[in-house]
Amino acid sequence: MRPRSSRELVSARDFRFKATGLLYIVKLGAVPPAAARPGGDCGGLVPGSGAGLRPRAAWPAMAQQRALPQSKETLLQSYNKRLKDDVKSIMDNFTEIIKTAKIEDETQVSRATQGEQDNYEMHVRAANIVRAGESLMKLVSDLKQFLILNDFPSVNEAIEQRSQQLRALQEECDRKLTALRDEVSIDLYELEEEYYSSSSSLCEANDLPLCEAYWRLDLDTDSTDGLSVPLLESLEPSAGPLQAAAPAHSHASGPGPTEHA
């Protein structure tokens, strides 16, 4: 704040009453400082202000406190302490700024000097408020981290929920695959029927000697059901490739002649 001019001082006197009234309102709603650290940062600037010079109150005994490891218990106590200190710092510094805004008629030094001092004090207290606010944000971040790592009920619930989602997805996939299998098996049966009854399923010429392939072709054009038997009998003592062809031919022997007729 810039040093106040004489014209401003006249109207600034009005601030005194308003600031006092506001201070009264602030004090009515202010959090009663239960525990204060002696020589804390909030009162360090103005030792006589009374902020931060009260003796520390004992920590309230926490009911239902379980046997936590020392580190966890210490950590949670430190969180409580940080919370109390930061809130106290914010309230005290804010109160002191409002108090400093009060215009006093008599000052120990000149008004300009007093104005400069008040300006500097307000800057520092405002910086303290911002620092305490940032410290509170850090505390909230630490609490979030602690919650994620150590809040077992919610971690269990999150794991259970995720497992249920994944199991539901897996069951859906398997159900659809089973339905697909049933449909595809019907189509595959028809495809196989079509394939083995078509000309592409017959033994290819390069698998047989040429006379055998020609003989089979002739047999197919004149064949009846009875002709297929001597064909099979003649094929039995034959070489390997023909043996592979025989079942295919016997499979196709039914519909085959009708197609090649």
Added chain:
Amino acid sequence: MATYSLANERLRALEEIEREIGAILQNAGTVILELSKEKTNERLLDRQAAAFTASVQHVEAELSAQIRYLTQVATGQPHEGSSYSSRKDCQMALKRVDYARLKLSDVARTCEQMLEN
């Protein structure tokens, strides 16, 4: 996310507290700015000061409640649960679906080739 679990509710409450801390600082700044003016708006001053005080108390109460809850539920032991098994099963199911899709595409390609020939 369609459903919010307990963990997310607490985390959202903490995020709300973070926003409120920002509002606290903003209210404090507004009050001091208003005080620095020659002609102050008393009603605005009172309103902002009341909001500031109420926010500070609310933040303190909420954070105390969270710390109290953590004191009750924290055990100090690491949590050893995981959803790895169900995730692996789901992954294998998706692999099965991919494999079936590949095979079906092969069959479809074969059928098309046969039809072209």
